[in-house]
Structures are given as structure tokens and as C-alpha cells.
Amino acid sequence: MTELTNKKFFKKLLSQIPLILLFISVLNNHDFNYLGLKFFSFNFSYILIFYYSLKRSESLGYIYIFIAGLFNDVVIGTPIGLTSLMYLILCGAAAYLRNITLRPSLFKDCIFFLITILIINSLLFISLNFIFNYELNYFDQIINVIYTFLLYFLFSNLFDFFENYLVGRANVR
Amino acid sequence: METSRDDFVIAIRSAFLKKGTQQRFSLLGLIFFSIIFLILGSLNFKVINYVKLSINEIVYRSSFIVSGPENFIKENYIVVKNHINLYKENEKNKSELDNLRGKDLLNEFIISENRRLKNIVDDYLVKSDAVFAKVLSDKGSPFLKSIIINKGSKHGLNLGMIAMDEEYLVGKVVEVNYLSSRVLLLSDLNSKIPVIIEPNEVFSILSGTGKNYGVIQYSKKYEDIKSESIIYTSGAGSLFKAGMPVGKIIKNEFNEVKDGLPLNKIKVEFYSDFSQLRFVEIFSFTKKEAE
Numbered sequence: 001m002t003e004l005t006n007k008k009f010f011k012k013l014l015s016q017i018p019l020i021l022l023f024i025s026v027l028n029n030h031d032f033n034y035l036g037l038k039f040f041s042f043n044f045s046y047i048l049i050f051y052y053s054l055k056r057s058e059s060l061g062y063i064y065i066f067i068a069g070l071f072n073d074v075v076i077g078t079p080i081g082l083t084s085l086m087y088l089i090l091c092g093a094a095a096y097l098r099n100i101t102l103r104p105s106l107f108k109d110c111i112f113f114l115i116t117i118l119i120i121n122s123l124l125f126i127s128l129n130f131i132f133n134y135e136l137n138y139f140d141q142i143i144n145v146i147y148t149f150l151l152y153f154l155f156s157n158l159f160d161f162f163e164n165y166l167v168g169r170a171n172v173r
Numbered sequence: 174m175e176t177s178r179d180d181f182v183i184a185i186r187s188a189f190l191k192k193g194t195q196q197r198f199s200l201l202g203l204i205f206f207s208i209i210f211l212i213l214g215s216l217n218f219k220v221i222n223y224v225k226l227s228i229n230e231i232v233y234r235s236s237f238i239v240s241g242p243e244n245f246i247k248e249n250y251i252v253v254k255n256h257i258n259l260y261k262e263n264e265k266n267k268s269e270l271d272n273l274r275g276k277d278l279l280n281e282f283i284i285s286e287n288r289r290l291k292n293i294v295d296d297y298l299v300k301s302d303a304v305f306a307k308v309l310s311d312k313g314s315p316f317l318k319s320i321i322i323n324k325g326s327k328h329g330l331n332l333g334m335i336a337m338d339e340e341y342l343v344g345k346v347v348e349v350n351y352l353s354s355r356v357l358l359l360s361d362l363n364s365k366i367p368v369i370i371e372p373n374e375v376f377s378i379l380s381g382t383g384k385n386y387g388v389i390q391y392s393k394k395y396e397d398i399k400s401e402s403i404i405y406t407s408g409a410g411s412l413f414k415a416g417m418p419v420g421k422i423i424k425n426e427f428n429e430v431k432d433g434l435p436l437n438k439i440k441v442e443f444y445s446d447f448s449q450l451r452f453v454e455i456f457s458f459t460k461k462e463a464e
Contacts, residue, residue, distance in 0.1 A: 027232065027239040066203045070210075074232040075310075077317040077348070077355060080225050081210030088204045095188035095200065100180070132215070135362040137383045 014166060018052050018059045018159075026072040041140065042147035045072065046120075047155045049087055050113050053094035056163060065091060079132050086120045093119075106156060114149045121145055226350055233321045233353045237309040251449065303456040304328050309353065318361035318383060320344075320450055325352045335413060336453045338445040342406060342417045343453060356455075358447050359419065360385060367409035368419060373397040376407055379419065379441060385448070386423065389439040398422060404441055414458045420444050 025044045045068070052060045069084025076083075093116040097109070121141050128134040189201040213221045306322035324330055326349050334346045336356045344364065348355035357364055364381040370389070377392035389398065402422045408415025420443040 024239055027236045028243055062200055062203050066207065069207070070228060071232050074225070074228050075236055077319055079211060080214045080221070080228070081207040084207040085204060085211065088200055088207060092188050092200050092204070096184050099184040099187050137362060140383060 015059070017162070018048060018056075019064055022048055022060060022064070022068050023071070026068045027075060039143050040147060041144045042151050043117075043144060044155075045087070046090060046117055046148055047152050048159075049090050050094050050116070050152070051156055051159050053091040054098055054109060055159075057095065057098070062088065062091060078128065078134070082124070082127065086124055089120055089123070090116060106153065109156070110149065110152050113152050114145075117145055117148055229348075229350045230352055233309055233350070236321070240310050302329070303454045304330060306354075306453055306455055308450045308453060317363075318358040318381065318447065319347070320356045320358065320447075320453070322354050322356060322453060322455070323352070324455065325350045325354050327351055330354050330455060331457070333412065334455050334457045336455050337417075338450055338453055340418060341444040342413065342419050343443075343445050343447060343450065345412070346455065354455075356453065359387060359443060360447055365390070366413065366419075367407045368404050369407040369415070370398055370402045370404055370422070372402065373399070375402075376409070379404060385443070385446075387420065387441040387443065389422075389441060395439070398439055418444055 022045060025048065049060065049065055053065075065087045066084045069082075069087040070080060072078075072083040072087075073080045093112070097112050101108070121144070125136055125138070125141055128136055189199065189204075210221065214225065304324050306324040306328075309321040309323050320336075322336075330346060330349050332346055332349055336343045336345065342359065344356045344358040344361075346354050347357040359366065359379070359381055360383070361381040362383040364387075366379050367376070368379045368389075369376055370392075373394070375392055375394045375397045377398075378390045379387050380390045381387055389395075392398065400422055404419045404421060406413040406415060406417040406419060420441045423440040423442045
């Protein structure tokens with residue numbers, strides 16, 4: 001009986017891993033700056049949110065994504081509500097792709113992800129630069145988009161492995 | 174054609190309006206909510222400000238705890254890196270120390286003379302009580318180069334106070350909460366401070382770049398700026414006291430000037446390594462009362 005309860009608890013904990021990862025990533029703001037790599041930065045939260053909204057929409061609730069966005073705004077110092085808006089647009093794009101896709105493929109997902117993050121980062125750049133008078137480096141944004149896009153392939157496979165073999169959830173798409 | 178438009182509308186409606194499994198709110202509702210949050214926040218709406226302050230307090234503390242493992246890796250990485258460069262650095266430090274010992278005696282005399290003269294012209298600024306603060310997290314995000322410190326309005330911190338790392342200027346306080354504050358670093362893109370470049374007494378503006386160096390902007394005498402010139406705060410605008418060391422011009426053979434403008438950006442290396450800040454001293458300056 002105890003073993004069964006432990007198993008249930010462990011499974012429950014595993015299923016909450018994406019949510020824990022999301023909050024860790026927004027609170028920690030991984031950037032690997034200390035490695036001194038000049039042109040390397042990526043947005044892990046975008047990859048996580050897009051993947052889980054697209055393939056396992058029940059894993060991350062929209063309200064948690066909204067709160068994670070608020071936390072991210074506080075951590076990086078952008079106007080509160082802005083990142084939440086971007087995260088939710090990303091969720092919307094993923095949900096739209098889920099609705100129109102009959103035969104899912106990683107390549108198509110990646111292309112759609114690239115278009116979405118380009119739009120999101122443009123919106124972010126425009127609103128921060130022209131509405132809130134923040135000065136941003138355009139080149140850094142492009143680097144961030146490129147690495148986020150490239151790393152989607154890697155993380156998508158990692159998440160697939162995690163969900164299929166560790167959590168044991170079948171792909172719902 | 175009509176059918177494909179219908180499909181598009183259905184897909185969009187389903188994505189934004191339909192509540193999915195285990196979703197308590199529709200996406201569109203939350204998007205509206207974040208836009209309202211954003212608008213009210215930019216209008217300085219009181220309720221939003223209180224919400225923001227509460228989130229700040231919670232998030233800054235949680236961020237400190239969550240960043241623990243990554244900070245541990247980061248610190249060890251830096252320790253290993255420093256060990257590798259130890260011998261070379263020691264040799265360099267030895268020769269520098271000999272030089273500095275000689276200069277130090279002369280400096281003491283100049284400092285006391287300067288203090289006396291500034292007192293006479295009523296320009297002597299006194300330091301407020303300094304508050305030492307621990308750096309909770311340093312966020313080198315693409316958006317902001319800032320640090321979060323564990324002192325806030327409860328400890329007497331105010332907006333605009335300056336942050337120092339030993340003798341070097343690192344930034345100013347841009348956000349004050351009850352128990353924590355945010356310091357905008359000099360390396361941030363939005364940081365612009367009036368400076369003086371010595372020797373040759375060139376007044377200029379030092380701007381952050383979002384990287385670990387700054388650039389010299391808006392100067393009239395670019396040709397007088399030489400490699401390895403020292404940058405001090407100029408005291409213009411009364412924000413910073415004059416003469417606080419900030420950094421030095423990076424040795425750059427391409428610092429050529431044509432038609433009064435530099436061909437390349439004049440880069441500044443900060444004296445303080447912002448990625449390794451652990452504690453900072455926070456204070457402000459006020460004019461000394463006439464005796």
C-alpha cells in the first residue's frame with residue numbers, strides 16, 4: 001500500500017516537472033553569461049511553453065504561464081505584464097498549430113516556432129523600445145532567436161524522451 | 174476559399190476562446206488581463222504598484238534560493254579559472270604594487286589639499302551613512318544589466334543612491350522595495366553617466382552597452398582621448414560626486430579620429446567586475462553645511 005502511494009506521489013511529481021522547470025527558468029533566468037561566450041543566449045521558457053502547449057497542453061495551465069510571465073518581468077526588470085502577454089501569445093500560436101495540424105512533424109513545428117518567436121520578439125522589441133523607452137540591442141535579440149530556434153530540436157527530443165519513457169504519457173497530438 | 178477561411182476562424186476561435194482540459198481560464202481572457210496589467214502599470218495605478226511590490230519581494234527572495242545551484246557552479250568555474258591564471262597575475266601584481274606604494278604617499282597629500290580647497294569653494298560633498306548590501310541575484314539578461322540587493326526602504330535606501338564596489342562606482346538604485354532594491358549597473362544599455370577622462374580633462378558621457386564594457390558618447394574632444402586614459406565621474410548633474418573612478422579606455426589601436434568623430438567606438442573597461450559582485454556599498458552625497 002505504501003509502495004503504491006509512493007509510486008503515485010512520484011508519478012505526480014514527475015508530471016509537475018515541466019511546471020517546476022518553467023518557474024526555475026524564469027526565477028533563475030539561465031543565460032550562461034559566466035562562460036564568457038560572446039554570442040550565446042537562448043530563451044528556455046519559450047521552448048518549454050511552446051512544446052508543452054503544443055504537445056501536452058494539460059501539463060502547463062495558462063494561469064501558471066501567466067504568473068511565470070509576471071515573475072519573469074520582475075526578475076529581468078521589464079514592465080509587469082509584458083512577458084505574460086508574450087508567453088500567452090506563444091501559447092495561442094501553439095494551440096492554433098495543434099488545431100490545424102493533421103500529421104505532426106518536428107520540422108513543421110520548428111518552422112512555426114521560429115515564425116512565432118520572431119513575431120513575439122518583434123512585438124517585445126517594439127513595445128520596449130518605442131512605448132517604454134528601453135534601449136535594446138537588436139543584434140542580441142537576433143542571436144537569442146536563432147539559438148532558441150536551433151535548440152528547439154534538441155529540447156523537443158529531450159522532452160519527448162522524458163514524457164514517453166519517464167512519465168509514461170503518450171503523445172496526445 | 175470560403176471553407177479555408179472558415180477553418181482558420183474555427184482554429185483561431187478554438188485556440189483562444191476554448192478552455193482546454195484542466196484550464197480554468199481562456200487564453201483570450203488572460204491576454205486581456207495582461208494588457209490591462211501593462212496599461213495600469215505604466216499609468217502608475219496604485220493597486221498595480223502594490224501588487225508589483227509584493228511580487229518583487231517574493232520573487233527576489235525565491236530567485237536568490239533558486240539561483241543557488243547555478244551560482245554554485247558559476248563560483249566554482251570562476252575559482253578554477255582564477256587558479257589557472259594565478260601565477261601570471263601574481264607577477265603582474267607585484268610590479269604594480271611597487272609602483273603604487275610610491276604613488277600612495279603623494280596621493281595622501283593631494284587628497285587632504287583637495288579637501289581643504291573644496292571646503293573653501295563650498296563644493297565639498299559629504300557621504301551619507303553607507304549601507305552594505307548583499308547581492309541577491311545578478312541578472313545579465315539581454316534586457317537589463319542589474320543586480321538585486323537585500324536592502325530596501327526599511328534600511329533607508331532611496332531612488333538614485335549610488336552603489337560602489339570598494340572604491341569603484343558600479344551603478345545606481347533604480348527600484349526600491351521594502352526589503353530589497355534593484356541597482357542598474359553601468360554596463361546596462363540604459364545607463365548614461367557624465368564622466369571626465371584624464372589626462373586632458375575631456376568631458377563626456379559614458380554609456381553602457383549591455384556587454385561587460387562601456388562606450389564613450391557625446392564628446393567634443395575625441396582626439397584628446399588616449400588609450401588607457403582613466404575615466405572618473407565628472408559630478409555634472411549633481412547625481413554623482415566628481416572624481417569617483419569608473420574604468421579606463423581599452424587599449425585600442427583603432428581609436429583614430431576623422432572630422433572630429435572617432436572611426437570606431439571608444440570602449441571602456443570597468444574597474445569592477447560586475448559578474449562577481451557579492452556585496453555593494455550604497456550611499457548618497459549631500460553638500461556639507463557651512464561651518
